[in-house]
Amino acid sequence: MQELQWNGHANFQLKTPSATILIDPFFEGNPSAASTWQRASKPDAVFVTHDHGDHTGSAVEICKATGAMLGAIVGTAQKFVEAGVPQEQVINGSGFNIGGTIVVEGVSVTMTQAYHSTESGAPVGYIFRLDDGYTVYHAGDTGIFSGMELWGRLYDIDLALLPIGGVYTMDAKQAALACRLLKCKSVVPMHWGTFPVLEQNTKDFAYQLQNYAPNCRLYDLKPGDSLKLENTTAATCKC
Numbered sequence: 001m002q003e004l005q006w007n008g009h010a011n012f013q014l015k016t017p018s019a020t021i022l023i024d025p026f027f028e029g030n031p032s033a034a035s036t037w038q039r040a041s042k043p044d045a046v047f048v049t050h051d052h053g054d055h056t057g058s059a060v061e062i063c064k065a066t067g068a069m070l071g072a073i074v075g076t077a078q079k080f081v082e083a084g085v086p087q088e089q090v091i092n093g094s095g096f097n098i099g100g101t102i103v104v105e106g107v108s109v110t111m112t113q114a115y116h117s118t119e120s121g122a123p124v125g126y127i128f129r130l131d132d133g134y135t136v137y138h139a140g141d142t143g144i145f146s147g148m149e150l151w152g153r154l155y156d157i158d159l160a161l162l163p164i165g166g167v168y169t170m171d172a173k174q175a176a177l178a179c180r181l182l183k184c185k186s187v188v189p190m191h192w193g194t195f196p197v198l199e200q201n202t203k204d205f206a207y208q209l210q211n212y213a214p215n216c217r218l219y220d221l222k223p224g225d226s227l228k229l230e231n232t233t234a235a236t237c238k239c
Contacts, residue, residue: 008032019105026057034224049140075121163191165198
């Protein structure tokens, strides 16, 4: 079984028959987190999109406690080593870079660009291709950019995880247009509701999605909710 669990903000757990992956594991200090990292399944790898605290989260503690590999862009990966992650637990020893692809326990992971701020490396997103080909795009913190159309042409994206909170990332309207560019079959909105400055619900995004990508299926998850990832049930996007 393949499954995605949203742990609030940009924090997701991705499970396949061969791997468990955490993305942006912001648990402690996350007011929307429905659980703790200690209660999550033991990960094979932890991927971080950029070095802001609400995305690095408990990555250092998780890697040290579980032996999980750390995936991050070169530069940010070194920052994790300096914070205590053993060098041998960093993918490639130094991380990888935008456009690069690595494989973790049968899951292919391609790093994409994102447009945001960071103190080290550069902000990124990830495209995860699972055992059966199901493809998940985690955009990280980003504004909309035209290159999303290229990822939609290169990969058959079944599910996009997109920020909609505004202020620090795309807002609802931009995220809806991003779905059109990506030609994703379905979407889970993220990076909303965590803090008062962010968008507090998904109503506007649902409305904008009908305008820009009406055939893209919206999964309106709440923190702690899980979603089964099955190619046979994914809706077809004709964006």
